[in-house]
Amino acid sequence: MSKDKKTRLQDVAKHSGVSMMTVSRVLNQNGMVSDKTRAKVQAAVKELSYRPNVSARRLASSKSFFLGLLYDNPSTSYVSQFLLGSLKLCRANGYHLVVDEADKDLAKTLGSVEELINITQVDGLILLPPVCDIPEVLDKLITANIPFVRVSPDSQLNVSPYVCMDDYQAAFEITEQLIHQGHINIAHIIGHPDVGASRLRYQGFLDALRSNKISVPPEYIEQGFFTYKSGLSAAISLLSLENRPSAIFASNDDMAAAAISAAHMNNIHVPTELSIVGFDDTELASTVWPHISTVRQPIQEMAKVAVELLVSGKFDDPTKTKKSDLRHVLDFEIILRESSAELS
Amino acid sequence: MSKDKKTRLQDVAKHSGVSMMTVSRVLNQNGMVSDKTRAKVQAAVKELSYRPNVSARRLASSKSFFLGLLYDNPSTSYVSQFLLGSLKLCRANGYHLVVDEADKDLAKTLGSVEELINITQVDGLILLPPVCDIPEVLDKLITANIPFVRVSPDSQLNVSPYVCMDDYQAAFEITEQLIHQGHINIAHIIGHPDVGASRLRYQGFLDALRSNKISVPPEYIEQGFFTYKSGLSAAISLLSLENRPSAIFASNDDMAAAAISAAHMNNIHVPTELSIVGFDDTELASTVWPHISTVRQPIQEMAKVAVELLVSGKFDDPTKTKKSDLRHVLDFEIILRESSAELS
DNA sequence: AGCTTTTCTGTTAGCGCTATCATATTGTTC
DNA sequence: GAACAATATGATAGCGCTAACAGAAAAGCT
Known part of the structure; x- marks a missing residue:
């Protein structure tokens, strides 16, 4: 009492x-x-x-001690990982996190942004892909002079600090991994077309093949959307091909999981008859059977860095920002599990 | 600007x-x-x-307009579902949500609670299972006079409002479903022993068998902990039994997914050779192959109700609370998918 | 009408902190 | 050691709102 x-x-x-x-x-x-x-x-x-007392502070200064997190990402596990990472660091710095989901409808998304700015009065915003590449959103934030950090952005790399990893290199390496295991017929399920990382991963895949003098038939390339569902139909197409690939590189774990399901459905054994690799190392990767070989993307780490950048206030004055300080690249790691193996 | x-x-x-x-x-x-x-x-x-202006309000009144969510749940998908549901409603009511994870160590958990009360000064708290049944935590909240809502609690049902579903009945029904499909050798993987729902589901399972005059050998009952990992080893034991069950009812989807993996590993076809059903209908249930037959637990709905109860202020004065208003039961739904089938 | 009771509205004084400017202290220079 | 700059500290006035009380208006009663 x-x-x-x-x-x-x-x-x-x-x-x-x-x-x-x-x-x-x-x-x-x-x-x-x-x-x-x-x-x-x-x-x-x-x-x-x-x-x-946070409220008194907020009231007296005009800071709100709120950060916004705007996402629009088909992969729940990615978002919730990111959420957890950022929540922790926000707490530690006396900030609170306001989460909002972007809408397919641009006007609605802009409305959310406006609300975050005017009503919640966030001190800064974190944008996850693909929202982080919508020019209108960026414009609005720049005009309103709200600091923001983007995660794995694809364009306008000089308008804000951003956190990313080397998607290209990671894709290159995991593809080479498959090649070293003797695979030649390697297919790829591309990620969401609006997400820049999808393109980088695809490019890394292509270049790995090229530098090993392996050609890839056009029917080995399927477009996905980072969802399990999209991965499933892509994988089904791939597995029904006459010259079935012996390996599939899916642009995220959700789609890799779907590829595994598709293989099961067709009574194709993974990994002896088909190797599958994913990307992200979300929880899912070690929840399906067989566990998915994948690229560990340091999601929580990225969340931490993003929050740190905003909290530090380093980028509050955009005129004083050095372009060279914008880029923050984190390391990835190739994780080999049971879904990929030496070609027999 | x-x-x-x-x-x-x-x-x-x-x-x-x-x-x-x-x-x-x-x-x-x-x-x-x-x-x-x-x-x-x-x-x-x-x-x-x-x-x-929320801050001014907070400062002048002694309300904080923060709600706390304390969880300690092995199933990420459950938590993140709940999180999303409550976030939405908090926003709509001008509240913010502070999330904290309980620790295995009771003292640390109590510390978190204390912090939520004294520092964040939450106006109310939502407790997820199994934290919602730790007497020390409840005591602390009651002493501090902080309103709280519990989700699927197991004990002390008259100390706070709570949201739940009829776990017993749901387990009963999904077990009967298996029985109607001709299964007689049905095994069960029990959920986390600290979570009350585990017991209710187990009891529902037992009673469904009993009322159909089916006996269950003790080796058909395995203890799990709601994690994929625990489900895996439980399922492996079950599948290596001499008189292998023809159906497994796992107390949540994570463990059901693990059972499917175990079946794959043993080249047992699901569902023709083995039916598997889960509980919760988290995203996972429709992400693994085959999709899991399960009980849809209205997690987001429960989150909504929990937030509503706190926001309404109905339970701010514990002396005025009618015992009959405490219980809030939501409906479940049996969802049949491809992981279970008629016994052939 | 005069009185009390009830319902409605306004006044004052902070909530706990920071911005702003004024003041005090120290360091630097010749 | 006087004159100035640089650095360090303090006093005061709010930030936008609500609690607590005081005061006005309306309603009820004899």
């Missing part, structure tokens, strides 16, 4: 014998405070286990 | 010719305001498209 009253800024100030303002400056680590007082204040903060 | 200044309460007051306080009362729909002024104010609110 009745709680200990929360310790306030004032209490800390009194306790450390300085003014409230000085304490405030220490907490916001911006102003100029001598090392001695800083130490004193920090000790008091710790001792009283003081935590600033 | 420069935005229209946000309209404030004052603007609405001026516009409608009343005091700020009256506007405030209209907005919070508590105080006594004459119908005429209420209408006038509401018109002004609409015309100016006024939205209250």
Whole structure:
């Protein structure tokens, strides 16, 4: 019922014998405070286990301490992984995360963005692919002067900081992996056409084949949409081909899982008769049988970096931003599991 | 850059010719305001498209407009479904959701709860199973007088409102479904022992068999933990039995998916040689092949109800709560897909 | 009509913090 | 060591809203 009253800024100030303002400056680590007082204040903060009142802060500054996460991604596991990663870091920095889903309808999506800006008054926004490549959305954010970070964007790479991994290289390497296992008839299920990474992965795939002097017939290339369903119909087509491929590289795990299902349906044994590799290393990859060989994309890590970039305030003033600081590339890892094997 | 200044309460007051306080009362729909002024104010609110500043509100009242969601659930898909459902409704009501994961370590979990209460100052808490049945957590919330809603709780059903479905009945029905398909040798993988629903489902299973005069050998009952992994080893045991079951009822979809994998590994065809049914109807159920026959649990719906209960404020004063209002049961649905079939 | 009771509306004083500017302290230069 | 700049700290005034009370209007009663 009745709680200990929360310790306030004032209490800390009194306790450390300085003014409230000085304490405030220490907490916001911006102003100029001598090392001695800083130490004193920090000790008091710790001792009283003081935590600033977010609402008061929000009200007094015009910051909201809210970050927005806008997604429109067919792969639930990708989104929820990202969500978890960013939630953690937001909490740690006293921020809260407001999640919104973009609509197929551009006008509605722009409406969501507007709402995030004007009503929730987010301090920054994270855009997941493919929303991160909609020019109108970017324009709106730039006009409104809202800092934003994009994840694996495809275009306009100099308008905002972004986090990504080397999709091209990863695709290249996992394809070479299949080639080293003796596969020559390798098919590919392309990812969602609006997502830039799809193209990069496709290109990596093609170049790996080319540099190994392997040609790929056009019927080995199927367009998917990153969903299980789209992967299923793509895989069914591939498996009904006269010259059936001995390996399939799907542009994400959901579609790789679908390819496995398609193989089961056709009584094709994975991996002895058909190798399948995916991309992302979402939970799904180790939930279906056989477990999917895939590229581990550091989703949670990317989420962390994205939040950090926004929280740091480094990019709040777009005129002061060095172009070279925009790019943040994280490492991937090739993970071999039971869905791919040496060609027998 | 420069935005229209946000309209404030004052603007609405001026516009409608009343005091700020009256506007405030209209907005919070508590105080006594004459119908005429209420209408006038509401018109002004609409015309100016006024939205209250959440932070100011939080600061002035002692409400935080935050709800907490505490989970500790092995099934990611369950949690993320629930998360999505509650996020939507929170947004619609001007609330924000703070998500936290309970730890295996009770002390840490209690710490999280304390943090949610004291620092984030949540107005209410949603507890997912199995956290919703930890007496210490409940005690803490009751002592702190924080309203909370539990999802599918197992014990102390009179201390808080809760949302659930009839796990017993659903398990009974899906088991009968198997029986009607001619199965007699039916095995069960029990869910996480800390989750009450596991027991109810197990009981429903047993009673369905009993009422059909079918006996179940003890080796047909395996303990799982709602994870894919636990389901896998359970299924492997079941499938290596001398008198192999012809059907398996797993207490959730993750474990059912694992059972399918185990069958694949043993070259047992699903569903002709082995029927498998799950529980929950998470995304996974229609992502593995064959698609899993399961019980659709209305997870998002449950999330909605939970948020509604907290937002409504109905249960803010525990002394005024009628015991009969606590229980909220939602409907389930049996979904038959390709993982189960008539015994041949 | 005069009185009380009830319903409605306004006034005042913060909630806990930060922006802004003023002031104090220190360091630097010749 | 006076004159100035640079750095560090403090006082004050809100941010936009609501709680708590005071005051006005309406309704009910004799």
